[in-house]
Amino acid sequence: MPKIAALDHIAIACPDLDVALAFWQQQLGLTCSHVEELPARGIKVAFLPVGDTRIELVAPLHDKSEVSKFLADRGGGIHHIALRTPTVDADVQEMADKGARIAQPPSPGAHDCRVAFVHPKSTGGVLLELSTPPANATH
Amino acid sequence: MPKIAALDHIAIACPDLDVALAFWQQQLGLTCSHVEELPARGIKVAFLPVGDTRIELVAPLHDKSEVSKFLADRGGGIHHIALRTPTVDADVQEMADKGARIAQPPSPGAHDCRVAFVHPKSTGGVLLELSTPPANATH
Numbered sequence: 001m002p003k004i005a006a007l008d009h010i011a012i013a014c015p016d017l018d019v020a021l022a023f024w025q026q027q028l029g030l031t032c033s034h035v036e037e038l039p040a041r042g043i044k045v046a047f048l049p050v051g052d053t054r055i056e057l058v059a060p061l062h063d064k065s066e067v068s069k070f071l072a073d074r075g076g077g078i079h080h081i082a083l084r085t086p087t088v089d090a091d092v093q094e095m096a097d098k099g100a101r102i103a104q105p106p107s108p109g110a111h112d113c114r115v116a117f118v119h120p121k122s123t124g125g126v127l128l129e130l131s132t133p134p135a136n137a138t139h
Numbered sequence: 140m141p142k143i144a145a146l147d148h149i150a151i152a153c154p155d156l157d158v159a160l161a162f163w164q165q166q167l168g169l170t171c172s173h174v175e176e177l178p179a180r181g182i183k184v185a186f187l188p189v190g191d192t193r194i195e196l197v198a199p200l201h202d203k204s205e206v207s208k209f210l211a212d213r214g215g216g217i218h219h220i221a222l223r224t225p226t227v228d229a230d231v232q233e234m235a236d237k238g239a240r241i242a243q244p245p246s247p248g249a250h251d252c253r254v255a256f257v258h259p260k261s262t263g264g265v266l267l268e269l270s271t272p273p274a275n276a277t278h
């Protein structure tokens with residue numbers, strides 16, 4: 001069973017990172033703490049801390065990005081939630097053994113985390129990320 | 140400008156509360172802390188703390204509930220996110236003055252909170268709740 005330590009982040013897909021950052025900062029008073037490009041996933045992300053969790057804004061770098069289909073279908077919105085666990089590999093294996101469909105096996109994510117995705121078909125409609133931070137993480 | 144204190148919760152709409160509770164508790168090891176019926180909104184909710192925030196599972200009490208159309212359209216998934224603020228009435232008024240579309244003005248919610256909803260058209264596709272806990276709240 002995963003030992004979930006926190007809600008790591010909520011990811012919100014947006015067509016334009018600057019437009020989305022303006023909304024969450026200027027209308028809601030949040031502050032952006034980190035921006036990172038992840039070319040292997042075709043995305044650029046920005047993090048805005050809130051309490052002990054974060055909103056992650058996710059924008060496409062090109063039209064083959066991992067959020068492009070979602071944006072084409074829905075025009076933006078909540079893309080996934082991520083739970084922080086110390087043991088993503090074992091957790092995903094255990095969930096798969098119990099019948100869960102793994103949308104993406106563990107691989108490198110933002111902040112050098114190791115991340116995996118469980119398919120919405122196995123979670124009641126939620127694209128669910130499990131994320132294990134690197135040993136030297138400070139967040 | 141709102142003074143956002145925390146992510147109060149992520150709401151996940153589900154057709155059957157017991158099925159959803161079984162998944163989040165038995166597959167992910169979370170614990171249900173509170174269940175409440177809100178007849179005025181046509182829903183029953185369950186809260187599962189994670190870090191300093193909570194997952195809120197939302198199931199319909201009948202087919203006119205506030206999640207029934209979402210469930211009919213999507214079959215379940217992330218319905219909204221809620222940010223905690225001490226001043227929901229002033230915040231919503233200020234957002235409306237800046238042009239935001241308010242989907243539901245401040246009214247009573249779970250845990251005796253006062254809650255309002257900003258329409259996804261004004262947030263980049265996210266149904267956004269602002270929630271002010273009662274003065275005697277412990278969560």
